[in-house]
Amino acid sequence: MTASLADFRNETRTWLEDQLAGPFKALRGLNNHVDAIDERREWERALGRARLSCIGWPAEHGGRDASIAEQVVFAEEYARAHAPSRIGHIGIELAGPTIIAYGNDDQKARHLPGIANGDAIWCQGYSEPNAGSDLANVRTRARLEGDKWIVDGQKIWTSMGSISDWIFVVARSEEGSKGPKGLSFLLMRVDQPGVTVRPIRQMTGESEFAEVFFDGAVADARDLIGRPGDGWAVAMGLLGFERGISTLVQQMHFQTEMDQLIAAAKASGRGSDPLLRQRIADAWIGLSIMRFNALRMLSDAGNPQLDEAALTSKLYWSRWHRDLGDLAMDVLGIGGEIGGDDYRYEGLVHSHLMSRSDTIYAGSSQIQRNIIAERGLGLPREPRGDL
Ligand SMILES: Cc1cc2nc3c(=O)[nH]c(=O)nc-3n(C[C@H](O)[C@H](O)[C@H](O)COP(=O)(O)OP(=O)(O)OC[C@H]3O[C@@H](n4cnc5c(N)ncnc54)[C@H](O)[C@@H]3O)c2cc1C
Known part of the structure; x- marks a missing residue:
């Protein structure tokens, strides 16, 4: 425990205590992803303003370049304070690091600020009814028409699908391709006519995850991460973060x-x-x-x-x-x-x-x-x- 780590621990502890005794008192101990969503969005924004949202990210993108030790200290303090589970975690831990590692400057500029400041909540569109552990078996299709990708298919077990603004999707973009070849990694808005989200009720009584159907759904051509047909490398890089x-x-x-x-x-x-x-x-x-x-x-x-x-x-x-x-x-x-x-x-x-x-x-x-x-x-x- 170095002096700077101890300082960081004090800073986080004080901030968390103040917030959770004050404006966010009602969120203390909330450990699901379905209750008090508006307040939870405000909580994500408050973390963003304090630059405590994505501390492991580079400072230029809203993080703090935090070391692994600092990230562990933050997690310890977060748990100690009974702070609510994060509805922003898929953006912070998966989408953001993937865009930082594989995205171009335009994609970084358009997507990272929303994740870092808590405005954009993300979900993960990997699993399908016949593609779980065997992710390379995805059947959701994407075809390029002008400056848009048109997406058809289905995802399942999408955590926070019902409350998310954005979803990253692994889709088959080369017809007739099999396995990991011919897949593309797309960023898509959830709230659009071609996307239907159907919550799945779990045995806890809640619906934290959902089925997500794509029926002529649209992704901006600018929101393809990596090269067309090369999505497997991006998808695997993301799993490394997960x-x-x-x-x-x-x-x-x-x-x-x-x-x-x-x-x-x-x-x-x-x-x-x-x-x-x-x-x-x-x-x-x-x-x-x-x-x-x-x-x-x-x-x-x-x-x-x-x-x-x-x-x-x-x-x-x-x-x-x-x-x-x-x-x-x-x-x-x-x-x-x-x-x-x-x-x-x-x-x-x-x-x-x-x-x-x-x-x-x-x-x-x-x-x-x-x-x-x-x-x-x-x-x-x-x-x-x-x-
Ligand atoms: C709470 C929860 C949240 C989730 N959230 C998301 C999400 O947000 N987004 C998303 O895309 N997915 C999500 N998932 C889906 C999750 O990623 C899959 O359930 C997981 O990958 C397993 O896939 P499957 O359910 O299709 O099972 P299968 O892959 O069909 O596996 C069935 C069984 O076979 C075993 N098995 C499979 N392949 C092998 C192998 N090669 N060697 C040995 N054993 C094997 C598995 O271990 C398992 O026991 C979530 C799942 C849960 C339970």
């Missing part, structure tokens, strides 16, 4: 749930059950291991790249978090099964239900193991049809 620092800092938020679980065990008296106590202690140890691992991976605090050991992070935290969900339900007992208004679930029960998906999104556990094997350990690649 599976990099953002997955490392995600675990910082689990301390809050751990604290809630311990408080629930104390309140219900179940904390005196020796078997539950042992599982709670195991969960606590697992959380400590995650934190120590995260710190270990910051072996060189100034290094912008993560250590290869970081490839194990998603596999570890997703399994730990799913187990914590099971433990939470055992701690809550049968009362935990009672739903709220309109079958909405909150608090630890909500976390338990959401944690079922942790081992699926952003690369399932099986895919994570493939990545560790191939990229981390250098084992032979799995044969993949057209690849």
Whole structure:
């Protein structure tokens, strides 16, 4: 902990405390992406004004050139303050870094300010009914007509599809092409006549994700990232961002749930059950291991790249978090099964239900193991049809 890191920690802690005790008090602890959307948009803008929205971005685009260590400190303080989960995270962590890495100057100038200042909320149009882990199987088509791409097809599991302004889409732009060849990476407005968003109701009772249908939808030709037919390289570069620092800092938020679980065990008296106590202690140890691992991976605090050991992070935290969900339900007992208004679930029960998906999104556990094997350990690649 260097002096400048300590200063940065103080700055963030003070800002977060002031805001969440003052104008944004009602947002404290909000961990879904469906409630109080207007206020959440204001929160994104406030973070932008304080230049705390995308601290890992270069300063010229509204960031702070923050090191990985600073990003971890920010995530820790954000979690400690019970700040609301970010509705801007797909723009900040995925769309923005991709535009910075692969976009041209015009694209940077038109898209990055809106993401950095919290005006534009983004979602990710990758998965389709027959293209999840096997993303190269996408069927959504795009054809160039004059200065517009015309897009037809369907995406699914689009998180925050219903509240987003923009979506990035991987579409097949070369007819007859297969696998990763002939795909293009397009930025599109969600609010347009050719796009229909149909929310999907989840077992938490909410609809955080949606199906998105494209029926003659339009993308400006200027909003193609990379070259036509070369979208696979861009799409994979983006997954590198999804599976990099953002997955490392995600675990910082689990301390809050751990604290809630311990408080629930104390309140219900179940904390005196020796078997539950042992599982709670195991969960606590697992959380400590995650934190120590995260710190270990910051072996060189100034290094912008993560250590290869970081490839194990998603596999570890997703399994730990799913187990914590099971433990939470055992701690809550049968009362935990009672739903709220309109079958909405909150608090630890909500976390338990959401944690079922942790081992699926952003690369399932099986895919994570493939990545560790191939990229981390250098084992032979799995044969993949057209690849
Ligand atoms: C909460 C949540 C939010 C999501 N948000 C988004 C979003 O915003 N945008 C978006 O585009 N997508 C989103 N997704 C979709 C997510 O990316 C996919 O669910 C994921 O990629 C898996 O794809 P699939 O569901 O089609 O399962 P499949 O790919 O069909 O996998 C089924 C099973 O087969 C296994 N499997 C598949 N291929 C292999 C292999 N090569 N080796 C070993 N095992 C394999 C998988 O691990 C899994 O167990 C979200 C999903 C969830 C659960």
